[in-house]
Amino acid sequence: MNRFQNVYLVRLFRQNKMLFYFILIFVFFQAYxxxxxxxxxxxxxxxxxxRTQAMPDTIIQTEVFIDGERLDITKIPIWEELSILNxxxxxxxxxINNYNDPMNEAVLSRTKIFPEQVYAxxxxxxxxxxxxxxxxxAWLKEYLEKILHRKIKTVELRDVQYKCENGEFKExxxxxxxxxxx
Amino acid sequence: xxxxxxxxISNRDSFARVVFGYFLILLLYRFHSSTFLVxxxxxPMKGPELDYTFWLSLCSGFPHYIIQHYWACMIIDFAVxxxxxxxxxxxxxxxxxxxxxxxxxxxxxxxxxTYACAHSxxxxxxxxxxxxxxxxxDRDFDLLMEFARYFLxxxxxxxxxxKFSNGLLFSPQNFVNVLISQHSDLATxxxxxxxxxxxxxxxxxxxxxxxxxxxxxxxxxxFIIGFFTRRIDRILFLVLVIFAVITxxxxxxxxxxxxxxxxxxxxxxxxxxxxx
Numbered sequence: 001m002n003r004f005q006n007v008y009l010v011r012l013f014r015q016n017k018m019l020f021y022f023i024l025i026f027v028f029f030q031a032y033x034x035x036x037x038x039x040x041x042x043x044x045x046x047x048x049x050x051r052t053q054a055m056p057d058t059i060i061q062t063e064v065f066i067d068g069e070r071l072d073i074t075k076i077p078i079w080e081e082l083s084i085l086n087x088x089x090x091x092x093x094x095x096i097n098n099y100n101d102p103m104n105e106a107v108l109s110r111t112k113i114f115p116e117q118v119y120a121x122x123x124x125x126x127x128x129x130x131x132x133x134x135x136x137x138a139w140l141k142e143y144l145e146k147i148l149h150r151k152i153k154t155v156e157l158r159d160v161q162y163k164c165e166n167g168e169f170k171e172x173x174x175x176x177x178x179x180x181x182x
Numbered sequence: 183x184x185x186x187x188x189x190x191i192s193n194r195d196s197f198a199r200v201v202f203g204y205f206l207i208l209l210l211y212r213f214h215s216s217t218f219l220v221x222x223x224x225x226p227m228k229g230p231e232l233d234y235t236f237w238l239s240l241c242s243g244f245p246h247y248i249i250q251h252y253w254a255c256m257i258i259d260f261a262v263x264x265x266x267x268x269x270x271x272x273x274x275x276x277x278x279x280x281x282x283x284x285x286x287x288x289x290x291x292x293x294x295x296t297y298a299c300a301h302s303x304x305x306x307x308x309x310x311x312x313x314x315x316x317x318x319x320d321r322d323f324d325l326l327m328e329f330a331r332y333f334l335x336x337x338x339x340x341x342x343x344x345k346f347s348n349g350l351l352f353s354p355q356n357f358v359n360v361l362i363s364q365h366s367d368l369a370t371x372x373x374x375x376x377x378x379x380x381x382x383x384x385x386x387x388x389x390x391x392x393x394x395x396x397x398x399x400x401x402x403x404x405f406i407i408g409f410f411t412r413r414i415d416r417i418l419f420l421v422l423v424i425f426a427v428i429t430x431x432x433x434x435x436x437x438x439x440x441x442x443x444x445x446x447x448x449x450x451x452x453x454x455x456x457x458x
Contacts, residue, residue, distance in 0.1 A: 050344035
């Protein structure tokens, strides 16, 4: 028994039982989420860049045009770049799906054991709705004005398709405007 | 090198000043990157992904309420900065201020990440690093610090394990594919960016890319030693800092959040006995 008295969990149990149970629960959920490979804060499943990555044939790059000029989003802080591109992707995802949030599948799956009212409540809280999406363009213009510190007349977001050849991206002259804010 | 490994944090108070000083620098950087609620105010699209904590938070309604009210965004942002400074300067009530800091920082992060549709996973590391300061007794503080240290060791080893178990160490082309996908924005918009120039060199030399992936793996796998001894904790800390810097230049991702958890390695290497 003496061999184990210095083991962290044994010391923890002896010195502070409440902390011991707290950490045990934390460890249990860490193991669970690791197994499921779901990141759920504050548990940390760090498997980015640890999965097989296929080489894409083509990619679609979103380009932001402000007052007709292309904004080099790689020159702004990375969080601003993420905020613009990820919220835009979410908006576009809703638009493509006719404003029926694809996240609803996950809501259905997670609430199937509960009564219908629970599903309705969770779906309302988790899913994006068309009236919210309608205000997105105005928010994006305001956000760009805030981070670029200037007044903006027009914002256009275009999706541009590139072909990937030998690790290089070549434009194949296929682009389309998704969002134009004036 | 010797002097680099020879810095001292003599007690809990001076260690707290290092942690909260570093945390304040991270906050300044966040402010510079518009990662404060006042910048995201009014954003309508939410992206909680599959994260249960984000789902529960959205069901409770607080992120939606905060993002819709400018004064709420201001208060939360202000509280985070205020309690960080309070933790930095106050010794006696630090445990109380830290509890409040964790609550406000949690609210801020959940709201901003939900409405930016972007989750920075490494944020967990910041919370675990701050948690010990919420405890008043030195004994409990040490116990939770030890847990934080184990948590860091675990996430590094776990990440290395995923790389190994997915067979990526023996697939030289895989890291090239990762780099191509990771830097598609730089490749098309700003190929002169230093990160892309480094990545581009690796993309055109797959063997070099495979070697750098192996080095990345070893820099994480070496943390397994941390489960058995604290003798090389300072070296592990240095490895972590180098890892954070290199992943920025190769992958253009910020791992500075994780380095705050790395400070636990310094705390134990200075104060406590070296055997686990």
